[in-house]
Amino acid sequence: MILLHTLNIFRNLKYLRMTGKAAIERIKENAEVAKNTINELKNEMNVLNNEYNTILAQQLREENAQLLAAVEAAKNKLVQLELQKGIKQTPLPNQTILQSSVIEPPAPALSTATHTTPDSSAKPKKDKKPKPPKEKEAAAVELPVNIGRLDLRIGKVEAVQRHPDADALYVLKIDCGEGKPRTVCSGLVKYVPIDELRDRTVIVLCNLKPVKMRGITSEAMVMCASSDAGVEVLTPPSDSLPGDLVHCEGYTRQPDSIMNPKKKIFETVAPDLHTNNELQACYKNVPFNVAGKGFCTAKSLRNVPVK
Template identity: 60%
Template sequence: MNINLIRNFRQFLTASLKMTSKLTIETVKQNAEVAKRTIVELRNELNNLNAEYNNLRAEQLREENAKLLIAVEQARKNLVDLEIANDVKQIPVPNRTSYKIDALATGESAQTVSELVKAEAAPTPNVKDSKPKKEKKPKETKEKSSEDTNIPIDVGRLDLRIAKVEDVQRHPDADTLYVLKINCGEDKPRTVCSGLVKRVPIDELKDRLVVLLCNLKPVKMRGITSEAMVMCASSPECVEVLIPPKDVVQGDLVECSGYIRRPDTVMNPKKKIFETVVPDLHTNENLEACYKGIPFTVPGKGTILAKTLKNVAVK
Protein backbone atom coordinates (compact mmCIF):
# COMPACT_ATOMS: atom_id res chain seq x y z
CA MET A 1 0.00 0.00 0.00
CA ASN A 2 2.72 2.45 0.89
CA ILE A 3 4.66 1.51 -2.18
CA ASN A 4 1.68 2.33 -4.38
CA LEU A 5 1.23 5.66 -2.71
CA ILE A 6 4.87 6.48 -3.26
CA ARG A 7 4.67 5.42 -6.90
CA ASN A 8 1.55 7.52 -7.44
CA PHE A 9 3.16 10.50 -5.78
CA ARG A 10 6.19 10.22 -8.01
CA GLN A 11 4.01 10.07 -11.09
CA PHE A 12 2.14 13.14 -9.88
CA LEU A 13 5.37 15.07 -9.35
CA THR A 14 6.71 14.07 -12.77
CA ALA A 15 3.51 15.17 -14.47
CA SER A 16 3.50 18.45 -12.56
CA LEU A 17 7.11 19.19 -13.50
CA LYS A 18 6.41 18.48 -17.17
CA MET A 19 3.37 20.77 -17.14
CA THR A 20 5.30 23.53 -15.34
CA SER A 21 8.14 23.24 -17.84
CA LYS A 22 5.75 23.57 -20.77
CA LEU A 23 4.06 26.62 -19.20
CA THR A 24 7.42 28.27 -18.52
CA ILE A 25 8.62 27.82 -22.10
CA GLU A 26 5.35 29.18 -23.49
CA THR A 27 5.57 32.17 -21.16
CA VAL A 28 9.15 32.86 -22.23
CA LYS A 29 8.14 32.66 -25.90
CA GLN A 30 5.24 35.02 -25.36
CA ASN A 31 7.42 37.47 -23.43
CA ALA A 32 10.06 37.33 -26.16
CA GLU A 33 7.45 38.12 -28.80
CA VAL A 34 6.13 41.04 -26.78
CA ALA A 35 9.68 42.31 -26.29
CA LYS A 36 10.35 42.02 -30.03
CA ARG A 37 7.22 44.00 -30.91
CA THR A 38 8.11 46.59 -28.29
CA ILE A 39 11.60 46.99 -29.72
CA VAL A 40 10.19 47.46 -33.24
CA GLU A 41 7.69 50.05 -31.99
CA LEU A 42 10.42 51.89 -30.06
CA ARG A 43 12.67 51.88 -33.12
CA ASN A 44 9.88 53.32 -35.28
CA GLU A 45 9.12 55.94 -32.64
CA LEU A 46 12.79 56.85 -32.45
CA ASN A 47 12.98 57.22 -36.22
CA ASN A 48 9.90 59.46 -36.17
CA LEU A 49 11.42 61.58 -33.39
CA ASN A 50 14.70 61.88 -35.32
CA ALA A 51 12.86 62.96 -38.47
CA GLU A 52 10.81 65.51 -36.53
CA TYR A 53 13.94 66.86 -34.81
CA ASN A 54 15.75 67.15 -38.14
CA ASN A 55 12.82 69.07 -39.63
CA LEU A 56 12.69 71.43 -36.66
CA ARG A 57 16.46 71.97 -36.77
CA ALA A 58 16.38 72.62 -40.51
CA GLU A 59 13.60 75.19 -40.04
CA GLN A 60 15.58 76.82 -37.23
CA LEU A 61 18.70 77.01 -39.42
CA ARG A 62 16.67 78.54 -42.27
CA GLU A 63 15.33 81.20 -39.92
CA GLU A 64 18.83 81.92 -38.60
CA ASN A 65 20.15 82.18 -42.18
CA ALA A 66 17.32 84.56 -43.04
CA LYS A 67 18.22 86.78 -40.04
CA LEU A 68 21.88 86.72 -41.06
CA LEU A 69 20.85 87.75 -44.56
CA ILE A 70 19.02 90.76 -43.13
CA ALA A 71 22.03 91.66 -40.96
CA VAL A 72 24.43 91.41 -43.91
CA GLU A 73 22.17 93.53 -46.11
CA GLN A 74 21.82 96.17 -43.37
CA ALA A 75 25.59 96.22 -42.87
CA ARG A 76 26.05 96.67 -46.60
CA LYS A 77 23.59 99.58 -46.65
CA ASN A 78 25.35 101.20 -43.69
CA LEU A 79 28.68 100.87 -45.49
CA VAL A 80 27.25 102.43 -48.65
CA ASP A 81 25.79 105.31 -46.60
CA LEU A 82 29.19 105.91 -44.99
CA GLU A 83 30.91 105.82 -48.38
CA ILE A 84 28.40 108.31 -49.82
CA ALA A 85 28.87 110.58 -46.79
CA ASN A 86 32.62 110.52 -47.44
CA ASP A 87 32.25 111.06 -51.22
CA VAL A 88 33.36 107.56 -52.18
CA LYS A 89 32.26 106.96 -55.76
CA GLN A 90 29.54 104.30 -55.99
CA ILE A 91 29.61 101.85 -58.91
CA PRO A 92 26.12 100.41 -59.55
CA VAL A 93 26.03 96.60 -59.59
CA PRO A 94 23.11 94.18 -60.06
CA ASN A 95 21.48 93.51 -56.71
CA ARG A 96 18.55 91.13 -56.37
CA THR A 97 18.64 90.65 -52.61
CA SER A 98 16.24 93.45 -51.75
CA TYR A 99 13.11 91.42 -52.48
CA LYS A 100 14.32 88.75 -50.05
CA ILE A 101 14.74 91.36 -47.34
CA ASP A 102 11.31 92.79 -48.15
CA ALA A 103 9.81 89.30 -47.90
CA LEU A 104 11.26 88.86 -44.42
CA ALA A 105 10.18 92.34 -43.34
CA THR A 106 6.59 91.56 -44.32
CA GLY A 107 6.54 88.31 -42.35
CA GLU A 108 7.22 85.74 -45.05
CA SER A 109 8.41 82.38 -43.76
CA ALA A 110 12.01 81.27 -43.85
CA GLN A 111 10.98 78.63 -46.40
CA THR A 112 9.68 81.35 -48.73
CA VAL A 113 12.95 83.23 -48.40
CA SER A 114 14.88 80.02 -49.03
CA GLU A 115 12.88 79.48 -52.21
CA LEU A 116 13.67 83.02 -53.30
CA VAL A 117 17.37 82.37 -52.72
CA LYS A 118 17.18 79.23 -54.85
CA ALA A 119 15.33 81.14 -57.57
CA GLU A 120 18.04 83.80 -57.56
CA ALA A 121 20.74 81.16 -57.96
CA ALA A 122 19.00 79.63 -60.98
CA PRO A 123 20.30 80.74 -64.40
CA THR A 124 18.25 83.49 -66.04
CA PRO A 125 16.74 82.41 -69.35
CA ASN A 126 17.66 84.40 -72.43
CA VAL A 127 14.46 86.14 -73.48
CA LYS A 128 14.63 87.60 -76.98
CA ASP A 129 11.67 89.91 -76.42
CA SER A 130 13.14 91.60 -73.36
CA LYS A 131 13.70 95.33 -73.63
CA PRO A 132 17.29 96.27 -74.51
CA LYS A 133 19.23 98.16 -71.88
CA LYS A 134 20.00 101.79 -72.50
CA GLU A 135 23.54 102.25 -73.66
CA LYS A 136 25.75 104.56 -71.67
CA LYS A 137 27.55 107.43 -73.33
CA PRO A 138 31.13 107.22 -72.07
CA LYS A 139 32.33 109.89 -74.49
CA GLU A 140 30.06 112.58 -73.05
CA THR A 141 31.04 111.61 -69.50
CA LYS A 142 34.72 111.87 -70.35
CA GLU A 143 34.24 115.23 -72.02
CA LYS A 144 32.34 116.61 -69.02
CA SER A 145 34.99 115.29 -66.64
CA SER A 146 37.67 116.89 -68.79
CA GLU A 147 35.84 120.24 -68.70
CA ASP A 148 35.63 120.12 -64.89
CA THR A 149 39.34 119.37 -64.71
CA ASN A 150 40.18 122.32 -66.97
CA ILE A 151 38.25 124.87 -64.88
CA PRO A 152 40.82 126.70 -62.76
CA ILE A 153 40.48 126.65 -59.00
CA ASP A 154 40.02 130.28 -58.08
CA VAL A 155 37.45 132.59 -56.50
CA GLY A 156 35.13 132.11 -59.50
CA ARG A 157 34.29 128.63 -58.16
CA LEU A 158 32.73 130.14 -54.99
CA ASP A 159 29.01 130.93 -55.02
CA LEU A 160 29.00 134.17 -53.01
CA ARG A 161 25.66 135.97 -52.68
CA ILE A 162 24.05 138.75 -50.68
CA ALA A 163 21.63 137.30 -48.13
CA LYS A 164 19.44 138.48 -45.25
CA VAL A 165 19.39 136.99 -41.77
CA GLU A 166 15.72 136.39 -40.97
CA ASP A 167 16.10 134.59 -37.63
CA VAL A 168 18.81 133.85 -35.06
CA GLN A 169 18.65 131.28 -32.26
CA ARG A 170 21.19 129.66 -29.96
CA HIS A 171 22.06 126.08 -30.90
CA PRO A 172 20.31 123.78 -28.37
CA ASP A 173 23.35 121.47 -28.08
CA ALA A 174 26.34 123.77 -28.70
CA ASP A 175 27.18 126.83 -26.61
CA THR A 176 29.36 128.44 -29.29
CA LEU A 177 26.94 128.14 -32.23
CA TYR A 178 24.10 130.24 -33.57
CA VAL A 179 21.42 128.66 -35.76
CA LEU A 180 20.42 131.21 -38.40
CA LYS A 181 17.70 131.25 -41.03
CA ILE A 182 19.16 133.16 -43.99
CA ASN A 183 17.40 134.09 -47.22
CA CYS A 184 19.70 134.34 -50.25
CA GLY A 185 17.00 134.85 -52.86
CA GLU A 186 15.78 131.25 -53.01
CA ASP A 187 12.29 129.82 -52.41
CA LYS A 188 13.01 129.22 -48.74
CA PRO A 189 15.71 130.34 -46.29
CA ARG A 190 18.75 128.20 -45.60
CA THR A 191 19.73 126.92 -42.18
CA VAL A 192 23.25 128.02 -41.21
CA CYS A 193 25.19 127.07 -38.08
CA SER A 194 27.74 129.76 -37.27
CA GLY A 195 30.32 129.88 -34.49
CA LEU A 196 29.85 133.59 -33.76
CA VAL A 197 28.30 133.36 -30.29
CA LYS A 198 31.40 134.68 -28.50
CA ARG A 199 32.28 137.13 -31.29
CA VAL A 200 29.09 138.84 -32.48
CA PRO A 201 26.07 139.74 -30.30
CA ILE A 202 22.81 138.20 -31.41
CA ASP A 203 21.20 141.63 -31.90
CA GLU A 204 23.87 142.57 -34.47
CA LEU A 205 22.90 139.60 -36.64
CA LYS A 206 19.12 139.90 -36.70
CA ASP A 207 17.68 141.34 -39.93
CA ARG A 208 21.09 142.34 -41.33
CA LEU A 209 22.49 141.71 -44.82
CA VAL A 210 25.51 139.44 -45.08
CA VAL A 211 27.74 137.79 -47.67
CA LEU A 212 26.89 134.08 -47.82
CA LEU A 213 28.98 131.26 -49.30
CA CYS A 214 26.25 129.06 -50.75
CA ASN A 215 27.95 126.06 -52.38
CA LEU A 216 29.72 124.35 -49.51
CA LYS A 217 28.64 120.77 -48.99
CA PRO A 218 25.92 120.67 -46.26
CA VAL A 219 27.24 119.26 -43.00
CA LYS A 220 25.64 118.35 -39.68
CA MET A 221 26.79 120.37 -36.68
CA ARG A 222 25.61 118.81 -33.42
CA GLY A 223 22.54 117.35 -35.09
CA ILE A 224 21.55 120.38 -37.23
CA THR A 225 22.48 120.51 -40.93
CA SER A 226 24.29 123.70 -41.93
CA GLU A 227 23.75 124.66 -45.59
CA ALA A 228 26.05 127.68 -46.07
CA MET A 229 28.62 129.94 -44.36
CA VAL A 230 28.56 133.61 -43.33
CA MET A 231 31.73 135.35 -44.56
CA CYS A 232 33.66 137.39 -41.99
CA ALA A 233 36.88 139.36 -41.57
CA SER A 234 38.84 137.62 -38.86
CA SER A 235 41.83 138.29 -36.65
CA PRO A 236 42.91 136.47 -33.46
CA GLU A 237 41.33 139.23 -31.37
CA CYS A 238 38.18 140.07 -33.36
CA VAL A 239 35.68 138.80 -35.93
CA GLU A 240 33.50 141.11 -38.04
CA VAL A 241 30.68 140.08 -40.37
CA LEU A 242 31.35 141.55 -43.83
CA ILE A 243 29.21 144.52 -44.84
CA PRO A 244 27.58 144.58 -48.31
CA PRO A 245 27.26 147.92 -50.19
CA LYS A 246 24.12 150.02 -50.00
CA ASP A 247 21.06 149.27 -52.13
CA VAL A 248 21.80 145.54 -52.44
CA VAL A 249 19.02 142.97 -52.09
CA GLN A 250 19.09 139.35 -51.10
CA GLY A 251 20.14 137.19 -54.01
CA ASP A 252 22.56 139.72 -55.55
CA LEU A 253 25.71 138.02 -56.77
CA VAL A 254 29.20 138.87 -55.52
CA GLU A 255 31.95 138.98 -58.14
CA CYS A 256 35.68 139.58 -58.37
CA SER A 257 37.03 141.49 -61.38
CA GLY A 258 39.25 139.39 -63.63
CA TYR A 259 37.80 136.06 -62.53
CA ILE A 260 34.89 134.39 -64.34
CA ARG A 261 32.04 133.58 -61.99
CA ARG A 262 31.24 129.88 -62.63
CA PRO A 263 30.59 128.33 -59.20
CA ASP A 264 30.21 124.59 -58.66
CA THR A 265 26.68 123.56 -57.67
CA VAL A 266 28.26 121.98 -54.59
CA MET A 267 32.03 122.05 -54.11
CA ASN A 268 33.53 118.58 -53.89
CA PRO A 269 35.45 118.39 -50.58
CA LYS A 270 37.98 116.05 -52.19
CA LYS A 271 39.02 118.74 -54.66
CA LYS A 272 39.67 121.18 -51.76
CA ILE A 273 38.47 124.17 -53.79
CA PHE A 274 37.64 126.38 -50.82
CA GLU A 275 40.82 125.33 -48.99
CA THR A 276 42.83 126.39 -52.07
CA VAL A 277 41.09 129.77 -52.41
CA VAL A 278 40.78 130.87 -48.77
CA PRO A 279 44.50 131.69 -48.16
CA ASP A 280 44.17 134.48 -50.75
CA LEU A 281 41.05 136.03 -49.16
CA HIS A 282 41.79 139.08 -47.01
CA THR A 283 40.92 142.72 -46.39
CA ASN A 284 43.11 145.55 -47.65
CA GLU A 285 44.04 149.00 -46.26
CA ASN A 286 40.65 150.33 -47.42
CA LEU A 287 38.77 147.64 -45.45
CA GLU A 288 37.70 145.99 -48.74
CA ALA A 289 37.34 142.22 -48.86
CA CYS A 290 39.65 140.97 -51.64
CA TYR A 291 40.87 137.93 -53.51
CA LYS A 292 44.57 138.28 -54.35
CA GLY A 293 44.25 142.02 -53.79
CA ILE A 294 41.20 142.49 -56.05
CA PRO A 295 38.09 143.72 -54.16
CA PHE A 296 34.82 141.81 -54.12
CA THR A 297 31.99 143.80 -55.66
CA VAL A 298 28.27 143.65 -56.25
CA PRO A 299 28.24 144.94 -59.85
CA GLY A 300 26.91 148.46 -60.09
CA LYS A 301 26.47 148.79 -56.30
CA GLY A 302 29.91 148.82 -54.67
CA THR A 303 32.49 146.79 -52.77
CA ILE A 304 32.27 144.45 -49.77
CA LEU A 305 33.78 145.94 -46.59
CA ALA A 306 34.86 145.04 -43.08
CA LYS A 307 33.88 147.38 -40.25
CA THR A 308 37.36 148.08 -38.78
CA LEU A 309 39.70 145.18 -39.61
CA LYS A 310 42.43 145.92 -42.16
CA ASN A 311 44.79 143.36 -43.73
CA VAL A 312 43.22 140.34 -42.03
CA ALA A 313 41.93 137.02 -43.29
CA VAL A 314 38.47 136.64 -44.75
CA LYS A 315 36.77 133.31 -44.04
Protein backbone atom coordinates (compact mmCIF):
# COMPACT_ATOMS: atom_id res chain seq x y z
CA MET A 1 0.00 0.00 0.00
CA ILE A 2 2.79 2.38 0.88
CA LEU A 3 4.50 1.69 -2.46
CA LEU A 4 1.28 2.27 -4.39
CA HIS A 5 0.64 5.51 -2.54
CA THR A 6 4.21 6.65 -3.30
CA LEU A 7 3.75 5.90 -7.03
CA ASN A 8 0.53 7.95 -7.09
CA ILE A 9 2.35 10.89 -5.52
CA PHE A 10 5.08 10.75 -8.22
CA ARG A 11 2.47 10.58 -10.97
CA ASN A 12 0.68 13.64 -9.57
CA LEU A 13 3.94 15.59 -9.34
CA LYS A 14 4.80 14.75 -12.95
CA TYR A 15 1.33 15.87 -14.09
CA LEU A 16 1.64 19.12 -12.17
CA ARG A 17 5.07 19.82 -13.76
CA MET A 18 3.64 19.23 -17.24
CA THR A 19 0.57 21.34 -16.49
CA GLY A 20 2.73 24.15 -15.07
CA LYS A 21 4.91 24.25 -18.20
CA ALA A 22 1.83 24.48 -20.42
CA ALA A 23 0.42 27.28 -18.28
CA ILE A 24 3.70 29.20 -18.44
CA GLU A 25 3.77 28.82 -22.26
CA ARG A 26 0.19 30.13 -22.48
CA ILE A 27 1.12 33.07 -20.26
CA LYS A 28 4.09 33.87 -22.52
CA GLU A 29 1.90 33.64 -25.65
CA ASN A 30 -0.75 35.90 -24.07
CA ALA A 31 1.93 38.42 -23.09
CA GLU A 32 3.27 38.50 -26.67
CA VAL A 33 -0.25 39.02 -28.06
CA ALA A 34 -0.86 41.84 -25.56
CA LYS A 35 2.46 43.47 -26.51
CA ASN A 36 1.62 43.34 -30.24
CA THR A 37 -1.87 44.74 -29.58
CA ILE A 38 -0.42 47.66 -27.59
CA ASN A 39 2.06 48.45 -30.39
CA GLU A 40 -0.74 48.40 -32.98
CA LEU A 41 -2.84 50.74 -30.83
CA LYS A 42 0.12 53.13 -30.46
CA ASN A 43 0.62 53.19 -34.24
CA GLU A 44 -3.09 53.88 -34.83
CA MET A 45 -3.01 56.70 -32.26
CA ASN A 46 0.02 58.27 -33.99
CA VAL A 47 -1.73 58.15 -37.38
CA LEU A 48 -4.93 59.70 -35.97
CA ASN A 49 -2.92 62.40 -34.18
CA ASN A 50 -1.04 63.30 -37.38
CA GLU A 51 -4.27 63.49 -39.40
CA TYR A 52 -5.90 65.71 -36.76
CA ASN A 53 -2.91 68.06 -36.70
CA THR A 54 -2.93 68.29 -40.51
CA ILE A 55 -6.66 69.13 -40.62
CA LEU A 56 -6.31 71.68 -37.80
CA ALA A 57 -3.33 73.37 -39.48
CA GLN A 58 -5.22 73.65 -42.79
CA GLN A 59 -8.24 75.21 -41.03
CA LEU A 60 -6.00 77.74 -39.28
CA ARG A 61 -4.24 78.63 -42.56
CA GLU A 62 -7.58 79.20 -44.28
CA GLU A 63 -8.87 81.37 -41.41
CA ASN A 64 -5.64 83.42 -41.38
CA ALA A 65 -5.86 83.93 -45.15
CA GLN A 66 -9.46 85.16 -44.85
CA LEU A 67 -8.51 87.57 -42.04
CA LEU A 68 -5.54 88.92 -44.02
CA ALA A 69 -7.76 89.48 -47.06
CA ALA A 70 -10.35 91.33 -44.94
CA VAL A 71 -7.66 93.56 -43.36
CA GLU A 72 -6.17 94.36 -46.78
CA ALA A 73 -9.61 95.26 -48.19
CA ALA A 74 -10.35 97.54 -45.23
CA LYS A 75 -6.95 99.24 -45.56
CA ASN A 76 -7.46 99.88 -49.29
CA LYS A 77 -10.92 101.33 -48.64
CA LEU A 78 -9.51 103.68 -46.00
CA VAL A 79 -6.78 104.87 -48.39
CA GLN A 80 -9.38 105.54 -51.11
CA LEU A 81 -11.50 107.61 -48.70
CA GLU A 82 -8.46 109.65 -47.64
CA LEU A 83 -7.50 110.26 -51.27
CA GLN A 84 -11.01 111.48 -52.06
CA LYS A 85 -10.63 114.04 -49.26
CA GLY A 86 -7.26 115.19 -50.58
CA ILE A 87 -5.20 113.64 -47.80
CA LYS A 88 -1.69 112.99 -49.09
CA GLN A 89 -0.42 109.44 -48.59
CA THR A 90 3.06 108.93 -47.16
CA PRO A 91 4.73 105.76 -48.48
CA LEU A 92 6.30 103.38 -46.01
CA PRO A 93 9.55 101.55 -46.88
CA ASN A 94 9.03 98.71 -49.37
CA GLN A 95 5.31 99.44 -49.68
CA THR A 96 3.23 100.62 -52.61
CA ILE A 97 0.58 103.31 -52.10
CA LEU A 98 -2.13 104.63 -54.34
CA GLN A 99 -1.19 107.92 -55.97
CA SER A 100 -3.48 110.84 -55.19
CA SER A 101 -5.31 112.45 -58.10
CA VAL A 102 -5.13 115.81 -56.33
CA ILE A 103 -2.60 118.15 -58.02
CA GLU A 104 -0.90 120.47 -55.58
CA PRO A 105 -0.62 124.10 -56.75
CA PRO A 106 2.90 125.35 -57.52
CA ALA A 107 4.68 127.29 -54.79
CA PRO A 108 4.29 131.09 -55.28
CA ALA A 109 7.34 132.92 -56.67
CA LEU A 110 9.27 135.11 -54.26
CA SER A 111 8.33 138.80 -54.49
CA THR A 112 10.90 141.13 -56.09
CA ALA A 113 9.10 144.36 -55.21
CA THR A 114 11.72 145.46 -52.68
CA HIS A 115 15.05 146.58 -54.17
CA THR A 116 18.23 147.46 -52.33
CA THR A 117 21.35 149.17 -53.53
CA PRO A 118 24.12 146.62 -53.83
CA ASP A 119 27.17 147.06 -51.61
CA SER A 120 30.26 147.42 -53.84
CA SER A 121 32.46 145.85 -51.16
CA ALA A 122 30.32 142.74 -50.92
CA LYS A 123 31.44 139.74 -52.87
CA PRO A 124 29.11 138.80 -55.69
CA LYS A 125 27.07 135.78 -54.93
CA LYS A 126 27.26 132.86 -57.28
CA ASP A 127 24.03 131.91 -58.89
CA LYS A 128 22.88 128.58 -57.58
CA LYS A 129 21.88 126.18 -60.26
CA PRO A 130 18.50 124.67 -59.54
CA LYS A 131 18.74 121.01 -58.67
CA PRO A 132 16.94 118.76 -61.11
CA PRO A 133 13.91 117.14 -59.56
CA LYS A 134 14.48 113.58 -58.44
CA GLU A 135 12.73 111.09 -60.61
CA LYS A 136 10.13 109.21 -58.70
CA GLU A 137 10.61 105.51 -58.87
CA ALA A 138 7.73 103.77 -60.49
CA ALA A 139 5.76 102.05 -57.79
CA ALA A 140 5.60 98.30 -58.20
CA VAL A 141 2.13 97.15 -59.12
CA GLU A 142 0.91 94.25 -57.00
CA LEU A 143 -1.16 91.81 -59.04
CA PRO A 144 -4.61 90.89 -57.71
CA VAL A 145 -4.69 87.72 -55.62
CA ASN A 146 -6.93 85.31 -57.51
CA ILE A 147 -6.80 82.08 -59.54
CA GLY A 148 -4.63 83.83 -62.16
CA ARG A 149 -1.66 83.75 -59.75
CA LEU A 150 -1.71 79.91 -59.67
CA ASP A 151 0.31 78.03 -62.31
CA LEU A 152 -2.09 75.16 -63.02
CA ARG A 153 -1.03 72.79 -65.80
CA ILE A 154 -1.83 69.37 -67.18
CA GLY A 155 0.60 66.59 -66.20
CA LYS A 156 1.04 62.90 -67.04
CA VAL A 157 2.11 60.47 -64.28
CA GLU A 158 5.12 58.58 -65.61
CA ALA A 159 5.94 56.62 -62.44
CA VAL A 160 4.56 56.18 -58.93
CA GLN A 161 5.79 54.35 -55.84
CA ARG A 162 5.34 54.39 -52.06
CA HIS A 163 7.51 56.81 -50.12
CA PRO A 164 10.27 54.77 -48.41
CA ASP A 165 9.96 56.70 -45.13
CA ALA A 166 6.30 57.82 -45.03
CA ASP A 167 3.45 55.29 -45.15
CA ALA A 168 0.84 57.89 -46.18
CA LEU A 169 2.76 59.31 -49.17
CA TYR A 170 3.22 58.37 -52.82
CA VAL A 171 6.24 59.64 -54.75
CA LEU A 172 5.24 60.47 -58.34
CA LYS A 173 7.21 61.48 -61.42
CA ILE A 174 4.96 63.79 -63.47
CA ASP A 175 5.61 65.08 -67.00
CA CYS A 176 4.42 68.72 -67.08
CA GLY A 177 5.74 69.45 -70.57
CA GLU A 178 9.02 70.93 -69.28
CA GLY A 179 11.62 68.53 -70.66
CA LYS A 180 12.07 66.57 -67.44
CA PRO A 181 9.44 65.29 -64.99
CA ARG A 182 8.72 66.87 -61.63
CA THR A 183 8.95 64.89 -58.39
CA VAL A 184 5.72 65.17 -56.39
CA CYS A 185 4.99 63.74 -52.93
CA SER A 186 1.25 63.26 -52.47
CA GLY A 187 -0.70 61.99 -49.44
CA LEU A 188 -3.10 59.84 -51.44
CA VAL A 189 -2.13 56.37 -50.17
CA LYS A 190 -5.29 56.01 -48.06
CA TYR A 191 -7.61 57.33 -50.77
CA VAL A 192 -6.40 56.29 -54.23
CA PRO A 193 -5.00 52.85 -55.19
CA ILE A 194 -1.55 53.04 -56.74
CA ASP A 195 -2.78 51.39 -59.97
CA GLU A 196 -5.25 54.25 -60.53
CA LEU A 197 -2.37 56.76 -60.60
CA ARG A 198 -0.08 54.97 -63.07
CA ASP A 199 -0.10 56.67 -66.51
CA ARG A 200 -2.91 58.97 -65.37
CA THR A 201 -3.40 62.54 -66.64
CA VAL A 202 -3.78 65.00 -63.76
CA ILE A 203 -3.93 68.72 -62.92
CA VAL A 204 -0.77 69.99 -61.22
CA LEU A 205 -0.12 73.20 -59.26
CA CYS A 206 3.43 74.02 -60.37
CA ASN A 207 4.44 77.25 -58.62
CA LEU A 208 4.39 76.24 -54.96
CA LYS A 209 7.74 76.61 -53.23
CA PRO A 210 9.51 73.19 -53.32
CA VAL A 211 9.53 71.51 -49.92
CA LYS A 212 11.21 68.40 -48.51
CA MET A 213 8.85 65.68 -47.30
CA ARG A 214 10.69 63.02 -45.29
CA GLY A 215 13.90 63.53 -47.26
CA ILE A 216 12.38 63.84 -50.77
CA THR A 217 11.82 67.29 -52.35
CA SER A 218 8.29 67.75 -53.68
CA GLU A 219 8.07 70.22 -56.58
CA ALA A 220 4.31 70.52 -57.16
CA MET A 221 0.88 69.40 -55.95
CA VAL A 222 -1.75 67.15 -57.55
CA MET A 223 -5.17 68.87 -57.40
CA CYS A 224 -8.03 66.83 -55.91
CA ALA A 225 -11.65 67.15 -54.85
CA SER A 226 -11.78 66.44 -51.13
CA SER A 227 -14.49 65.85 -48.53
CA ASP A 228 -15.34 63.60 -45.58
CA ALA A 229 -16.69 61.13 -48.15
CA GLY A 230 -13.27 60.72 -49.73
CA VAL A 231 -10.67 62.22 -52.08
CA GLU A 232 -10.75 62.14 -55.90
CA VAL A 233 -7.96 63.20 -58.27
CA LEU A 234 -9.31 65.79 -60.75
CA THR A 235 -9.55 64.64 -64.37
CA PRO A 236 -8.61 66.98 -67.27
CA PRO A 237 -10.36 66.87 -70.69
CA SER A 238 -9.69 63.58 -72.49
CA ASP A 239 -7.41 65.02 -75.21
CA SER A 240 -5.27 67.14 -72.84
CA LEU A 241 -1.49 66.93 -73.20
CA PRO A 242 1.32 67.44 -70.67
CA GLY A 243 2.07 71.15 -70.37
CA ASP A 244 -1.42 72.35 -71.42
CA LEU A 245 -2.39 75.39 -69.34
CA VAL A 246 -5.50 75.53 -67.16
CA HIS A 247 -7.53 78.75 -67.39
CA CYS A 248 -10.47 80.29 -65.56
CA GLU A 249 -12.64 82.59 -67.69
CA GLY A 250 -12.65 86.20 -66.48
CA TYR A 251 -9.30 85.91 -64.69
CA THR A 252 -6.03 86.76 -66.43
CA ARG A 253 -3.49 83.97 -66.19
CA GLN A 254 -0.35 85.66 -64.79
CA PRO A 255 1.18 83.21 -62.28
CA ASP A 256 4.18 83.96 -60.08
CA SER A 257 7.24 81.92 -61.01
CA ILE A 258 7.25 80.70 -57.39
CA MET A 259 4.61 81.94 -54.95
CA ASN A 260 6.09 83.68 -51.91
CA PRO A 261 4.83 81.71 -48.86
CA LYS A 262 4.80 84.92 -46.79
CA LYS A 263 2.19 86.49 -49.10
CA LYS A 264 -0.24 83.59 -48.51
CA ILE A 265 -1.40 83.64 -52.15
CA PHE A 266 -2.57 80.01 -52.33
CA GLU A 267 -4.08 80.20 -48.83
CA THR A 268 -6.14 83.24 -49.96
CA VAL A 269 -7.31 81.59 -53.19
CA ALA A 270 -7.94 78.08 -51.77
CA PRO A 271 -11.25 78.77 -49.93
CA ASP A 272 -12.87 79.65 -53.30
CA LEU A 273 -11.74 76.44 -55.07
CA HIS A 274 -14.53 73.85 -55.26
CA THR A 275 -16.53 71.52 -57.49
CA ASN A 276 -20.00 72.51 -58.68
CA ASN A 277 -23.16 70.48 -59.15
CA GLU A 278 -21.91 69.34 -62.59
CA LEU A 279 -18.68 67.97 -61.00
CA GLN A 280 -16.59 70.74 -62.65
CA ALA A 281 -13.62 72.13 -60.71
CA CYS A 282 -14.23 75.89 -60.19
CA TYR A 283 -12.90 79.13 -58.77
CA LYS A 284 -15.77 81.23 -57.44
CA ASN A 285 -18.22 79.17 -59.54
CA VAL A 286 -16.18 79.67 -62.75
CA PRO A 287 -15.03 76.26 -64.13
CA PHE A 288 -11.41 75.40 -64.87
CA ASN A 289 -10.89 74.83 -68.60
CA VAL A 290 -8.17 73.80 -71.03
CA ALA A 291 -8.49 76.06 -74.07
CA GLY A 292 -10.41 74.36 -76.87
CA LYS A 293 -10.55 71.02 -75.03
CA GLY A 294 -13.08 71.31 -72.22
CA PHE A 295 -13.47 71.39 -68.45
CA CYS A 296 -11.68 69.66 -65.55
CA THR A 297 -13.92 67.44 -63.43
CA ALA A 298 -14.17 65.19 -60.38
CA LYS A 299 -15.48 61.64 -60.61
CA SER A 300 -18.42 61.86 -58.18
CA LEU A 301 -17.81 64.56 -55.49
CA ARG A 302 -20.16 67.53 -56.00
CA ASN A 303 -19.91 70.89 -54.22
CA VAL A 304 -16.80 70.02 -52.20
CA PRO A 305 -13.45 71.82 -51.75
CA VAL A 306 -10.64 71.46 -54.28
CA LYS A 307 -7.10 71.39 -52.92
